[in-house]
Amino acid sequence: MDKYIGMSKKDNNTEEKIIQAAEVVFIEKGMAGARMQQIADVAGINKALLHYYYRSKEKLFNVIFKIAFKAFIPNLLEVFKGDKDFFTKLRYFVSKYIDVLERNPHLPGFVLHEISHRPDNLMKMVKEMNFDVDFIQDQIAEEIAQGKIKAIDPAQLLINVISLCIFPIVAKPMISGVIYKGDEKAYKKMLKDRKTHVADFIINSIKP
Amino acid sequence: MDKYIGMSKKDNNTEEKIIQAAEVVFIEKGMAGARMQQIADVAGINKALLHYYYRSKEKLFNVIFKIAFKAFIPNLLEVFKGDKDFFTKLRYFVSKYIDVLERNPHLPGFVLHEISHRPDNLMKMVKEMNFDVDFIQDQIAEEIAQGKIKAIDPAQLLINVISLCIFPIVAKPMISGVIYKGDEKAYKKMLKDRKTHVADFIINSIKP
DNA sequence: ATTTAGATTAACCATATGGTTAAACTATAT
DNA sequence: ATATAGTTTAACCATATGGTTAATCTAAAT
Numbered sequence: 001m002d003k004y005i006g007m008s009k010k011d012n013n014t015e016e017k018i019i020q021a022a023e024v025v026f027i028e029k030g031m032a033g034a035r036m037q038q039i040a041d042v043a044g045i046n047k048a049l050l051h052y053y054y055r056s057k058e059k060l061f062n063v064i065f066k067i068a069f070k071a072f073i074p075n076l077l078e079v080f081k082g083d084k085d086f087f088t089k090l091r092y093f094v095s096k097y098i099d100v101l102e103r104n105p106h107l108p109g110f111v112l113h114e115i116s117h118r119p120d121n122l123m124k125m126v127k128e129m130n131f132d133v134d135f136i137q138d139q140i141a142e143e144i145a146q147g148k149i150k151a152i153d154p155a156q157l158l159i160n161v162i163s164l165c166i167f168p169i170v171a172k173p174m175i176s177g178v179i180y181k182g183d184e185k186a187y188k189k190m191l192k193d194r195k196t197h198v199a200d201f202i203i204n205s206i207k208p
Numbered sequence: 209m210d211k212y213i214g215m216s217k218k219d220n221n222t223e224e225k226i227i228q229a230a231e232v233v234f235i236e237k238g239m240a241g242a243r244m245q246q247i248a249d250v251a252g253i254n255k256a257l258l259h260y261y262y263r264s265k266e267k268l269f270n271v272i273f274k275i276a277f278k279a280f281i282p283n284l285l286e287v288f289k290g291d292k293d294f295f296t297k298l299r300y301f302v303s304k305y306i307d308v309l310e311r312n313p314h315l316p317g318f319v320l321h322e323i324s325h326r327p328d329n330l331m332k333m334v335k336e337m338n339f340d341v342d343f344i345q346d347q348i349a350e351e352i353a354q355g356k357i358k359a360i361d362p363a364q365l366l367i368n369v370i371s372l373c374i375f376p377i378v379a380k381p382m383i384s385g386v387i388y389k390g391d392e393k394a395y396k397k398m399l400k401d402r403k404t405h406v407a408d409f410i411i412n413s414i415k416p
Numbered sequence: 417a418t419t420t421a422g423a424t425t426a427a428c429c430a431t432a433t434g435g436t437t438a439a440a441c442t443a444t445a446t
Numbered sequence: 447a448t449a450t451a452g453t454t455t456a457a458c459c460a461t462a463t464g465g466t467t468a469a470t471c472t473a474a475a476t
Contacts, residue, residue: 030238030241035463037463037464052423123381127385153401160372164368168371170378173323197364202413245432245433255434255455256435259434
């Protein structure tokens with residue numbers, strides 16, 4: 001096991017442990033509901049050590065938020081830059097994105113909740129990571145121009161796609177409780193089916 | 209101005225003021241982020257008076273949550289019990305529901321966040337108010353049987369409808385920021401258009 | 417072996433926060 | 447006028463919470 005200079009003591013991945021613990025706690029409880037003590041407990045360290053690495057709760061939160069936000073708008077969108085058929089890319093995206101969210105069910109709720117709570121602060125952060133979804137809208141416009149899909153506002157279509165992917169995850173307890181009367185299995189099956197259903201539903205709507 | 213027996217002092221609608229203040233604060237900040245002091249301030253009363261009417265933060269929260277939840281799943285769903293054409297009812301529902309949410313933009317985020325934070329406690333509460341969306345799914349199944357709409361899992365269709373209505377509200381800062389680059393006007397226009405767009409999009413997808 | 421510099425902890429600190437209490441207030445009934 | 451019963455408040459209280467400090471520990475460098 002090689003060590004770097006200036007590295008000491010038994011545990012050389014404390015930062016990593018803190019990040020992982022903070023991810024779990026923040027994403028589940030949100031900024032307001034999270035407790036530094038609990039993060040320390042989950043990380044298996046002293047509370048003061050949190051402040052040694054990340055000076056304040058807010059600083060630590062910002063680190064976690066960035067990580068969460070990147071996972072929330074994944075590289076997956078890049079598939080639309082490929083030269084495959086648009087419907088094929090759509091099917092791929094929907095399936096993979098629901099897959100990602102299914103494995104991080106608290107992620108979208110966390111990001112949406114926090115971003116709507118401190119829009120200014122967080123939108124600034126978002127802008128720093130400069131995301132771009134314009135190229136997708138351009139591509140939709142191009143598809144329409146070529147008569148490959150019906151006329152539709154590209155922004156609306158984009159919003160529809162992400163709504164149909166994300167909402168069923170954000171509203172899991174709601175859907176699971178009200179529609180499926182608490183039957184978790186039924187909810188899970190619905191999500192699985194959804195990986196193809198959503199793309200079918202969209203394509204049905206926009207094919208010429 | 210008539211008074212009831214056992215009613216006293218200048219202000220006879222303190223409870224009302226508390227509820228309104230609590231609604232504003234809880235729905236904007238969530239249970240964890242809300243402060244009893246702020247609720248008292250917004251209501252223009254002493255903090256102790258909150259505890260006089262509602263013994264604890266949790267009790268007060270439960271009252272507000274019920275109100276919020278009822279507004280979140282509005283009577284609007286009743287329109288599907290009418291004998292109008294299914295597509296007509298769908299158009300009406302989508303338009304009116306987006307309208308309601310537009311005027312209470314923090315409502316869906318609040319309900320979803322809290323319900324996913326304490327699923328057991330809150331689902332119990334939800335069950336007490338026993339909601340029923342089965343009749344809508346039955347109706348969808350019936351429409352399919354009559355060949356009036358394409359074959360589709362009724363639950364999936366129902367989830368699609370509410371996803372397309374609610375998500376754009378929950379994700380307002382997200383959409384406004386990332387898709388519309390902070391242009392509030394553009395976001396508002398999108399929402400307005402959406403009142404017809406969503407129904408069109410759905411009907412396009414499911415018409416035979 | 418000693419020094420050094422970063423890592424870790426126990427013990428604190430100041431403040432925020434939910435909640436309580438006892439006194440004061442107000443309108444109504446007598 | 448006085449009593450009564452609900453209403454309202456200022457002053458507290460106990461605890462939780464984010465954050466700090468000073469001492470201790472550890473591994474590497476000398």
